[in-house]
Amino acid sequence: MKTFKKAIYLTVFIFSAVTLSAGNVPARDKTEELAASIDQIISNVNCSVSLQIVSADKYDLLYEYNPELKMIPASITKLITAAVAFEELGVSYDFKTVLYTDDSDIKDGVIDGNLYLKGYGDPDLGSSDISELAKQLSEKSIREITGNIIYDESFLDDDHYGLANSFRNDTKQNYWPYVSAINFNKNGGGYDPASTAATYLLDELTALNVKVNGIVIAGNTPEKAKEVGDVFHTFYEVIAHMNKESDNHSAITVFKVVGAKRYSPPGTIEKGEDAVVNFLTSIGNPRNFFEIVEGSGLSRYNSVNSDLYVRLLKYMYDEEKTFDYFYSSLAIAGIDGTLKNRMIGTEAEKNVHAKTGTLNSVSSLAGYAVSRDNELLIFYISMNGFGSSANGVRAKQDLICETLCQFTRK
Numbered sequence: 001m002k003t004f005k006k007a008i009y010l011t012v013f014i015f016s017a018v019t020l021s022a023g024n025v026p027a028r029d030k031t032e033e034l035a036a037s038i039d040q041i042i043s044n045v046n047c048s049v050s051l052q053i054v055s056a057d058k059y060d061l062l063y064e065y066n067p068e069l070k071m072i073p074a075s076i077t078k079l080i081t082a083a084v085a086f087e088e089l090g091v092s093y094d095f096k097t098v099l100y101t102d103d104s105d106i107k108d109g110v111i112d113g114n115l116y117l118k119g120y121g122d123p124d125l126g127s128s129d130i131s132e133l134a135k136q137l138s139e140k141s142i143r144e145i146t147g148n149i150i151y152d153e154s155f156l157d158d159d160h161y162g163l164a165n166s167f168r169n170d171t172k173q174n175y176w177p178y179v180s181a182i183n184f185n186k187n188g189g190g191y192d193p194a195s196t197a198a199t200y201l202l203d204e205l206t207a208l209n210v211k212v213n214g215i216v217i218a219g220n221t222p223e224k225a226k227e228v229g230d231v232f233h234t235f236y237e238v239i240a241h242m243n244k245e246s247d248n249h250s251a252i253t254v255f256k257v258v259g260a261k262r263y264s265p266p267g268t269i270e271k272g273e274d275a276v277v278n279f280l281t282s283i284g285n286p287r288n289f290f291e292i293v294e295g296s297g298l299s300r301y302n303s304v305n306s307d308l309y310v311r312l313l314k315y316m317y318d319e320e321k322t323f324d325y326f327y328s329s330l331a332i333a334g335i336d337g338t339l340k341n342r343m344i345g346t347e348a349e350k351n352v353h354a355k356t357g358t359l360n361s362v363s364s365l366a367g368y369a370v371s372r373d374n375e376l377l378i379f380y381i382s383m384n385g386f387g388s389s390a391n392g393v394r395a396k397q398d399l400i401c402e403t404l405c406q407f408t409r410k
Contacts, residue, residue, distance in 0.1 A: 041399045047386035052306035056317045056376040067306040071382040074357030075246045076364045077297030084279045088258045094232035095122035100225035114147035116221040119182030120155045123253040126185050129231040134204035136229035148214030151198035152221045156181040156256045157266040171298045177249035240329040244337030248296040255295025283315045309366050309380040343398050347405040363390040365397045369404040
């Protein structure tokens with residue numbers, strides 16, 4: 001954001017003039033003080049560490065530590081998914097679910113044919129949305145459907161568990177979300193959410209005195225079918241939930257939707273990966289410096305370095321028309337999302353907007369911090385190989401963020 005609400009700090013600097021035979025000793029450079037403070041924070045971290053900090057406006061390097069180190073990013077991968085979604089879908093995009101019919105004339109109150117429930121990859125579709133679709137159809141004075149209710153998942157592929165079991169020693173299938181073009185209540189409670197959503201639609205229509213003569217089955221929507229209702233979640237709603245809550249299901253769904261929109265349906269992990277490679281290389285990242293095999297960060301085969309994230313966050317900052325959306329989609333320290341309980345009572349509270357990342361022995365944090373000069377700083381912190389508990393390294397990350405928010409060039 002180009003403007004930031006921040007408390008004004010009155011800082012009194014007391015300079016001691018120490019006269020030596022060679023003259024006065026100059027005050028220590030503020031960036032050197034920053035570097036010394038961060039060096040002290042990470043001095044006893046027993047794992048691989050990579051950091052980079054730059055100014056969002058000036059784009060000058062303030063600090064780096066092992067910037068070239070390839071790291072497993074975990075859920076800060078979602079920053080990449082969000083960025084490519086901004087690029088390929090745009091903030092005006094809606095994640096829709098649509099009702100169609102193959103009856104060209106429904107003015108008589110009868111759908112003489114089938115009703116199609118087609119999903120376009122809305123990860124947040126829920127019971128209330130399906131109820132709204134039934135209500136919309138009822139309000140068109142429809143009292144009977146002679147055919148079937150057909151659910152159409154063709155916008156995304158049927159590889160519902162993504163990369164689960166694709167790589168040796170990777171995250172196991174029980175951690176991977178079930179992803180469909182028709183999701184339903186985050187796909188909890190069992191398999192086949194598309195069939196469950198369509199059955200729920202049937203029940204809601206029946207409750208509204210709409211008679212359905214057919215059954216619920218899977219199928220494809222005819223090209224010339226007529227739209228008779230729709231519901232959606234906005235781009236910002238989906239991306240903000242994905243980033244703030246670190247929702248893996250949302251991230252993989254969005255990753256596939258990006259692939260479907262950039263190329264053609266059905267959206268797949270592979271198409272999403274191609275879109276990401278195209279985007280990341282277009283903003284200056286050498287292809288051999290990264291590997292993004294899926295969009296959530298669940299895979300340990302994702303690989304990044306600090307330059308990639310600094311370029312990414314700088315690119316998003318420079319997109320003046322959309323940066324506010326991106327910035328506000330991130331978790332806010334001490335306020336919400338995965339940072340709700342972190343940095344409370346420090347200068348970093350409310351002044352850090354960032355994405356967290358966590359896997360076994362992996363912890364990352366990347367985003368933006370507001371300094372005492374009201375200057376926006378871009379930061380990337382990644383720690384790999386520390387053992388079973390992330391509490392210690394998270395505390396170090398929080399201290400680094402507090403140090404950034406205390407930084408002043410004056």
